[in-house]
Amino acid sequence: MARLAAFDMDGTLLMPDHRLGDKTLSTLKRLHERDITLTFATGRHVLEMRHLLGKLSMDAFLITGNGTRIHSVEGDVLHRQDLDPEVADLVLHSTWDTQASIHVFNDTGWLTGEEIPELLKAHVYSGFRYQLTDLRRLPAHSVTKICFCGDHDDLCRLRIQLNDVLGDRAHLTFSAVECLEVLPVGCNKGSALAVLSDHLGLTMQDCMAFGDAMNDREMLGSVGRGVIMGNAMPQLKAELSHLPVIGHCRNEAVSHFLTHWLDKPNLPYSPE
Template structure:
């Protein structure tokens, strides 16, 4: 039986309106109260934003944020951190890239960009998290957690080729959504971070279940004892992990639907709603 459950946020726990449904919140509380399962949110979002989310929900959970760059305990203590190398951060921030995508830099102070983000703020309606408009070229390269590029997918695919060539293995690149390409520290991903957290709790990855929808969830889903892919997941994720079960869509709170079945009728065959 699972003893630790890890959840991606966007496209997984969150509905398309970027809110958590009431059924989802009730089910998460059932996992904790009825089965004593430890909860972890594994997300690309910043810890400052996730702390605000948890405070509104009154949920006790570990936080894996920044796609694995930070792990915090249920009491808010920092358990693990990993930053981009200064060389990689310097190269990306000061590079000349053939792209229309906007660049967003993250560190412990928050979200930093030169761009007016407009509709991007819709994704943060639950928390009100917003960027600081700064000259990103003045950000200290030794304080960068990750860098994101947001734009059209085909443009980002071309950009990924440029970044791979320029960085030469000094960073890990992945898509956290079809319109978001992330530059992360080498070896940094949600799966690696969940492994650190599992060991901290005296567990193994086989004791974990995890839910996700994007390529930044790939390592986590493939390494746990019970990985589940959302019906609305990126096609590449489903293609890369064809052996994992696919549940329903986030717009129908499919995580709650699956877990309710798992809690109440585990002897019956599950079928997505």
């Protein structure tokens, strides 16, 4: 039996309207009652996740910013990692051949240079939103991560540019089809979950994890039981082809899987 359960949010726990379903919430509470520790491993900001947890009246550890921060149930910082200031400066102050919008995250929140109301739809239930600022005048220190949002093919071309300039000084990953992130070296959900597991006196084999995007790859590939969503990015399914694939987030597939795991652990599972 797993002792620590880690959940991605968007495309995994959250339905397409970015809401947590009632069945999912009920199942998470069942896990808590079974003394299984919960952690939400997400690209979202800790300020947003704290707000959501307060609305749900749920205790959980938080891995946020795709592994750049880990917070205890009480809200204490257990781990933090920022981009190398030289890397942040290069990304923010270079000219890139892309149509993608650029977004900067630090401990104060989400910063961007233009109004993009479409991006706020993913945060409608939390009310979390960006702060408008001149990114080229933004200090390069204490930058947690930088995110580019736009067309996937455009982002794939941008990734080649970024990799040519940054090399091994940053970790590049797709947190969604339309979202490319620049993270600190060695920073991902898997490495963060390993830190949290060690803090709790557990091993990664004691963990189960659920995800749908390439930023979940390291986490899903390193735990005792990794589970991929049916709506996951094709690249993730291809790279972790040995892992089970369950249903779609719109059908609360995580709840469906966990209910079977809790009630009928000795029987084979079939996606809904």
